[in-house]
Amino acid sequence: MKKTSLNDIAQQLGxxxxxxxxxxxxxxxxxxxxxxxxxxxxxxxxELNYRPNQIAKGLRTGKTNTIGxxxxxxxxxxxxxxxxxxxxxxxxxxxxxxxxxxxEKAENSQKQIEMLQQGQVDGIIIxxxxxxxxxxxxxxxxxxxxxxxxxxxADIDSNYVVVDNFxxxxxxxxxxxxxxxxxxxCVTTSARLVNMIQRLEGYKKALTDSNIPVLEERIKVMPFxxxxxxxxxxxxxxxxAKDRVEAILFTTSKIGVMGLESIHSLGMQVPSDVRxxxxxxxxxxxxxxxxxSAIAQPLKEIGRESVKILLExxxxxxxxxxxxxxNTRFIERKSSSK
Amino acid sequence: MKKTSLNDIAQQLGxxxxxxxxxxxxxxxxxxxxxxxxxxxxxxxxELNYRPNQIAKGLRTGKTNTIGxxxxxxxxxxxxxxxxxxxxxxxxxxxxxxxxxxxEKAENSQKQIEMLQQGQVDGIIIxxxxxxxxxxxxxxxxxxxxxxxxxxxADIDSNYVVVDNFxxxxxxxxxxxxxxxxxxxCVTTSARLVNMIQRLEGYKKALTDSNIPVLEERIKVMPFxxxxxxxxxxxxxxxxAKDRVEAILFTTSKIGVMGLESIHSLGMQVPSDVRxxxxxxxxxxxxxxxxxSAIAQPLKEIGRESVKILLExxxxxxxxxxxxxxNTRFIERKSSSK
DNA sequence: CTTCTTAGTTAAATCGGTTTAGCTAAAATA
DNA sequence: TATTTTAGCTAAACCGATTTAACTAAGAAG
Numbered sequence: 001m002k003k004t005s006l007n008d009i010a011q012q013l014g015x016x017x018x019x020x021x022x023x024x025x026x027x028x029x030x031x032x033x034x035x036x037x038x039x040x041x042x043x044x045x046x047e048l049n050y051r052p053n054q055i056a057k058g059l060r061t062g063k064t065n066t067i068g069x070x071x072x073x074x075x076x077x078x079x080x081x082x083x084x085x086x087x088x089x090x091x092x093x094x095x096x097x098x099x100x101x102x103x104e105k106a107e108n109s110q111k112q113i114e115m116l117q118q119g120q121v122d123g124i125i126i127x128x129x130x131x132x133x134x135x136x137x138x139x140x141x142x143x144x145x146x147x148x149x150x151x152x153x154a155d156i157d158s159n160y161v162v163v164d165n166f167x168x169x170x171x172x173x174x175x176x177x178x179x180x181x182x183x184x185x186c187v188t189t190s191a192r193l194v195n196m197i198q199r200l201e202g203y204k205k206a207l208t209d210s211n212i213p214v215l216e217e218r219i220k221v222m223p224f225x226x227x228x229x230x231x232x233x234x235x236x237x238x239x240x241a242k243d244r245v246e247a248i249l250f251t252t253s254k255i256g257v258m259g260l261e262s263i264h265s266l267g268m269q270v271p272s273d274v275r276x277x278x279x280x281x282x283x284x285x286x287x288x289x290x291x292x293s294a295i296a297q298p299l300k301e302i303g304r305e306s307v308k309i310l311l312e313x314x315x316x317x318x319x320x321x322x323x324x325x326x327n328t329r330f331i332e333r334k335s336s337s338k
Numbered sequence: 339m340k341k342t343s344l345n346d347i348a349q350q351l352g353x354x355x356x357x358x359x360x361x362x363x364x365x366x367x368x369x370x371x372x373x374x375x376x377x378x379x380x381x382x383x384x385e386l387n388y389r390p391n392q393i394a395k396g397l398r399t400g401k402t403n404t405i406g407x408x409x410x411x412x413x414x415x416x417x418x419x420x421x422x423x424x425x426x427x428x429x430x431x432x433x434x435x436x437x438x439x440x441x442e443k444a445e446n447s448q449k450q451i452e453m454l455q456q457g458q459v460d461g462i463i464i465x466x467x468x469x470x471x472x473x474x475x476x477x478x479x480x481x482x483x484x485x486x487x488x489x490x491x492a493d494i495d496s497n498y499v500v501v502d503n504f505x506x507x508x509x510x511x512x513x514x515x516x517x518x519x520x521x522x523x524c525v526t527t528s529a530r531l532v533n534m535i536q537r538l539e540g541y542k543k544a545l546t547d548s549n550i551p552v553l554e555e556r557i558k559v560m561p562f563x564x565x566x567x568x569x570x571x572x573x574x575x576x577x578x579a580k581d582r583v584e585a586i587l588f589t590t591s592k593i594g595v596m597g598l599e600s601i602h603s604l605g606m607q608v609p610s611d612v613r614x615x616x617x618x619x620x621x622x623x624x625x626x627x628x629x630x631s632a633i634a635q636p637l638k639e640i641g642r643e644s645v646k647i648l649l650e651x652x653x654x655x656x657x658x659x660x661x662x663x664x665n666t667r668f669i670e671r672k673s674s675s676k
Numbered sequence: 677c678t679t680c681t682t683a684g685t686t687a688a689a690t691c692g693g694t695t696t697a698g699c700t701a702a703a704a705t706a
Numbered sequence: 707t708a709t710t711t712t713a714g715c716t717a718a719a720c721c722g723a724t725t726t727a728a729c730t731a732a733g734a735a736g
Contacts, residue, residue, distance in 0.1 A: 051452065051455065051456045052456065053397075053456060053457040054456040054457050055393055055396045055397045055402065055457040055458070056397050056457070056459055058393045059391075059393045059394050059397050064393065066436075066458075072423055073422065074418050074422050074425070074437075075415070075418045075419040075421070075422035075423075075620070076418075077413070077418065079411045080412050080414075080415065080418035081369070081413040083412055083413070083437070084411065084413035085413075085438060086413050087437065087438070088413070088439075089438055094455065096436055096438070096458075097423070097436070097437060098404075098434055098435070098436055099412075099425065099435060099436075099437045100425070100434070101425055101426075114389065115434065116394040117389065118389045118390065118391060119341075119391040119393040120392055120393070120404075120434075142341075203517030205585075211443050215450055225476065240479055252458060257624075257625050258619045260625040261624055261625050264418060264627065264629070269627075271625070282593045282621070282627055283415075283620070283622050284370055284621050284626070285599040285622070286595075287595050287599050287602065287622055287626055288622070288626050289607075289608070289626060289627040290627070291602070293343070294578060318371070321578060326535075
């Protein structure tokens with residue numbers, strides 16, 4: 001049972017494939033194809049279960065109705081949920097999504113961008129890893145429509161959709177300070193990505209605004225590609241120092257989850273031994289006992305906005321750059337107060 | 339800066355595009371193209387940063403080097419991780435992955451299959467929702483290479499990769515019985531999917547093997563598409579009955595997470611008020627306090643096997659059907675013993 | 677000196693659609 | 707009646723690669 005092509009239909013009806021194409025694309029009226037023939041074509045197409053070959057269509061029209069998505073890791077609930085929202089929104093507009101996990105490695109995103117650019121997608125949504133500036137510039141140069149999410153590069157004029165990371169971290173930290181906690185650590189990562197820099201800045205500003213000194217030994221920056229062990233030792237240091245911290249701000253849920261595991265395995269309890277606030281809001285934080293106070297990102301909106309902007313750029317390649325900064329939502333749970 | 343095509347290279351060198359194509363596909367020797375010209379072609383291709391248009395290539399060769407993946411929901415960590423493993427394995431073989439979330443709805447997977455079949459992918463890995471038998475039969479009829487994961491249909495001879503759900507549920511239940519727990523409930527879903535049936539059967543068999551009566555009121559089957567509320571009321575019933583259960587087996591992590599939230603919001607504690615064992619092993623279970631005993635599925639292997647089988651079927655469409663049943667791993671944590 | 681090899685190269689078909697430009701016959705207008 | 711318009715349809719180019727089936731010129735063999 002071979003797939004039926006335009007030609008099959010055309011031949012069986014003794015008409016040209018041009019006609020069949022026009023009719024099936026709803027341009028029958030416009031090209032004054034007689035009602036009679038239009039009916040016949042549609043009927044036979046249905047009977048033969050005709051599905052246009054998107055590859056052929058794509059070759060001619062230069063459109064694939066597919067968007068590429070490059071994120072760090074779709075197994076990470078933050079990116080998984082974001083990916084899902086992007087998929088949903090794209091699907092509403094007739095687009096499919098090709099997912100790529102970069103593992104935050106510029107060499108991976110490099111390959112993925114190249115792959116996606118080989119005529120496979122109409123545009124790209126990317127959460128650019130550290131050191132991928134060149135890649136973004138090359139997207140720009142090749143006029144590939146793209147939107148950055150989660151982070152951006154200050155010196156590159158791009159479309160992007162991010163959250164107000166400074167404000168988010170500021171609020172999270174302030175919340176603990178307002179609960180009479182003053183010895184607050186921050187465990188973070190990738191010191192060079194703008195979103196992480198802003199989170200750290202927000203943390204610092206909240207401290208200084210309350211006249212609390214910012215101590216370098218209370219800021220633990222995990223290596224580029226961090227493992228459970230890295231986090232464990234950081235936590236251990238923070239919690240075993242003479243001047244032990246009372247609380248920790250985690251700047252990603254990946255670190256947060258590892259951090260909580262570490263806290264537990266050190267035999268400590270939240271919040272009695274140490275208070276916790278974390279960026280992102282994975283399910284884990286809701287069912288954890290106690291539940292973890294979280295800085296939730298508006299994933300639905302991020303997804304919706306990024307797709308919207310991308311599609312606008314696909315339609316009109318000269319569209320002016322759009323920069324969207326969304327607000328986070330602080331969710332107070334039991335983990336962050338004495 | 340337009341993309342360079344084969345023709346561009348050919349014209350600039352004054353040779354035919356046939357030659358260029360042959361050289362760049364490593365068939366230069368075979369077709370005795372002179373070393374001299376080969377070098378020139380390769381050099382210019384590199385200079386112009388030539389990338390073959392995969393759409394054009396796909397049209398001609400009928401191969402896309404893309405596989406389609408249809409899962410319930412990539413935001414669900416179980417499927418997210420599985421998806422990631424599939425992506426990894428596919429990528430090792432030069433394949434990309436198009437992700438689709440069906441939300442366990444047959445109408446969605448129907449559309450997604452149709453979409454993927456329009457010449458977009460070389461094969462499909464699908465976790466078929468309830469009621470999608472027809473769709474699988476049509477995949478079969480159209481000779482589309484496909485592999486089922488997580489579940490299968492008993493009356494359809496398909497490739498599939500699943501785990502031994504009966505044994506897994508049996509072990510999980512038995513573990514609690516061995517800890518002197520006898521009043522064990524099971525909260526499950528989708529009573530018609532084979533994997534869920536087997537999980538329920540495993541639970542029942544473990545009880546009867548220990549001479550514990552199987553009570554219908556201790557088996558809560560969540561509706562097809564369940565929400566937090568559904569689980570909440572089920573849990574409430576189980577824990578407020580006169581003959582209150584001492585433990586619960588959750589047959590998916592989605593239900594498990596909702597269940598744990600419910601337990602907490604009822605003011606109950608694990609394991610003192612109720613013991614818990616759950617299928618799957620999301621991060622949430624590791625950082626939950628107490629950590630949750632889990633029936634972990636070998637996601638890496640499932641991903642690897644399903645891709646392997648799919649690629650074999652893409653290479654050879656007459657390949658005989660392969661059925662792989664993998665073992666789960668029971669991870670004892672603090673949630674399941676008194 | 678002709679014929680056969682062989683090395684080196686290419687024209688053209690093909691994949692399955694979309695789109696442009698134009699054709700034919702009948703109807704309308706001059 | 708001659709010309710223009712219009713309705714209805716189609717041939718052929720095109721997208722950018724792969725692949726088949728030659729074709730040419732030079733050297734080898736007879």
